[in-house]
Amino acid sequence: MQFDFDDPWWLLFVFVFDVVVRVAAVIIVPRNRRPTAAMAWLLAIYFIPIIGVLLFLVIGTPRLPRKRRRKQRAINDYIEDTTAGLDFGMAQPGAPEWFTSLVRLNRNLGALPLSGENSARLVADYQTSLDDMAEAIRRARRYVHVEFYILQSDASTDGFFRALEEAAARGVTVRVLLDHWANRGKPFYRATLKRLDAMGAQWHLMLPVQPFKGRYQRPDLRNHRKLLVIDGDVAYMGSQNVTDSTYNLRKNIRRGLHWVDLMVRLEGPVVASVNAVFLSDWYSETDEILSGEVDLFDVDRAVGALDCQIVPSGPGFEFENNLRLFLGLLYSAQRRIVLISPYFVPDESMLLAITTACHRGLEVELFVSEEGDQAMVYHAQRSYYEALLRAGVKIWMYRKPYILHTKAFTIDDEVAVIGSSNMDMRSFGLNMEISLLVRGAGFVEQMREVEGRYRELSRELTLEEWLTQPLRSTVLDNIARLTSALQ
Numbered sequence: 001m002q003f004d005f006d007d008p009w010w011l012l013f014v015f016v017f018d019v020v021v022r023v024a025a026v027i028i029v030p031r032n033r034r035p036t037a038a039m040a041w042l043l044a045i046y047f048i049p050i051i052g053v054l055l056f057l058v059i060g061t062p063r064l065p066r067k068r069r070r071k072q073r074a075i076n077d078y079i080e081d082t083t084a085g086l087d088f089g090m091a092q093p094g095a096p097e098w099f100t101s102l103v104r105l106n107r108n109l110g111a112l113p114l115s116g117e118n119s120a121r122l123v124a125d126y127q128t129s130l131d132d133m134a135e136a137i138r139r140a141r142r143y144v145h146v147e148f149y150i151l152q153s154d155a156s157t158d159g160f161f162r163a164l165e166e167a168a169a170r171g172v173t174v175r176v177l178l179d180h181w182a183n184r185g186k187p188f189y190r191a192t193l194k195r196l197d198a199m200g201a202q203w204h205l206m207l208p209v210q211p212f213k214g215r216y217q218r219p220d221l222r223n224h225r226k227l228l229v230i231d232g233d234v235a236y237m238g239s240q241n242v243t244d245s246t247y248n249l250r251k252n253i254r255r256g257l258h259w260v261d262l263m264v265r266l267e268g269p270v271v272a273s274v275n276a277v278f279l280s281d282w283y284s285e286t287d288e289i290l291s292g293e294v295d296l297f298d299v300d301r302a303v304g305a306l307d308c309q310i311v312p313s314g315p316g317f318e319f320e321n322n323l324r325l326f327l328g329l330l331y332s333a334q335r336r337i338v339l340i341s342p343y344f345v346p347d348e349s350m351l352l353a354i355t356t357a358c359h360r361g362l363e364v365e366l367f368v369s370e371e372g373d374q375a376m377v378y379h380a381q382r383s384y385y386e387a388l389l390r391a392g393v394k395i396w397m398y399r400k401p402y403i404l405h406t407k408a409f410t411i412d413d414e415v416a417v418i419g420s421s422n423m424d425m426r427s428f429g430l431n432m433e434i435s436l437l438v439r440g441a442g443f444v445e446q447m448r449e450v451e452g453r454y455r456e457l458s459r460e461l462t463l464e465e466w467l468t469q470p471l472r473s474t475v476l477d478n479i480a481r482l483t484s485a486l487q
Contacts, residue, residue, distance in 0.1 A: 118268030119304030
């Protein structure tokens, strides 16, 4: 059968089909979606209909499958019920009312409680962090829980893996989670899995895209968390993956790029909350409940004076837990805000909160990288610089060839956040993240030292310099900004 494309009936069919698609898009796309994201999708479908519709079918659902969301709700209910009457250490007195309110928000959204009497030590050097974690693993007696977005066995991480091998050889249970899409096809992927098998580790892929095995969700929904728990006594979390500082990618090595990260070593009751996030992800991937093997809420106390709360977030939750935490802090700050994010693509609410802080007379600083490793995100980020500079934000650009990958946030002199979450729409809506809220002047002092070193290694971007950007850069930035809303 042959089609005559000059046939008026064929043209009528195409016209009707086009109208139906556009009307359906107006009905379907905006539902429960941010106006900016809905508008971006509608523009894509209207101007490039075939590609736009196909993209929407593949990545248009910003939520995990219903089964996974039900698991997360069940986990939250279990944590809330189990921790309701437990003692998680004595919190510091004199907390401001806004902090107590923010803690309640985090508890309602992410289920995990505030705990007191914790200690936290920042580890700012990349290789030192890997070696520090390896040394902690060597002291393990019962179990080691490893969960990283990217996990590679290479020359830089060999000590980390040897520590796992030694632990497994003496009977310690080693459980490992790594993101499927982030590792698949990367250097050393198969060698890493073989090494985990050889040592006897129990390992699983997070959010695997394996449709022929019945395991599928939107392929760019990722588990971006980075955490390590040893025996329920010590935990590490932050921005760093377990890989070489070049990520072993040829393009990075060719450009001389190295990643700069920040991890935190935790002791005290908060370690149980970090472990709860791991066990939640383990259950989500395996359907295995480890409460019989791991006494999750048997916690140590009196190791420090910090109040800490873990805030998990991601597409398994009903709300954007990390974004709401950040907004609460931005509006609560009274004197100073310091933001560190390699990928800074805020939504309207966060941009408004930051510029409002400037108009309230606060000192606001933003640390980003001078060099970009992801072109679309890099240009989308740049599209916000003029508005931020005009509002009074001081932008520090960490000098190339280094990628400042730290994700942190301090306000005033007593409260900070550190974790895996970037300040971009992907981290708010599509990635599974983990953030640590800390109240304690001692911890903020540690953060100030790190910020000071970053400032020394950065250059300030001025409005005068920015206004000299060529037109082609502005066009690229604005196009990337539009595509960043496709969620």
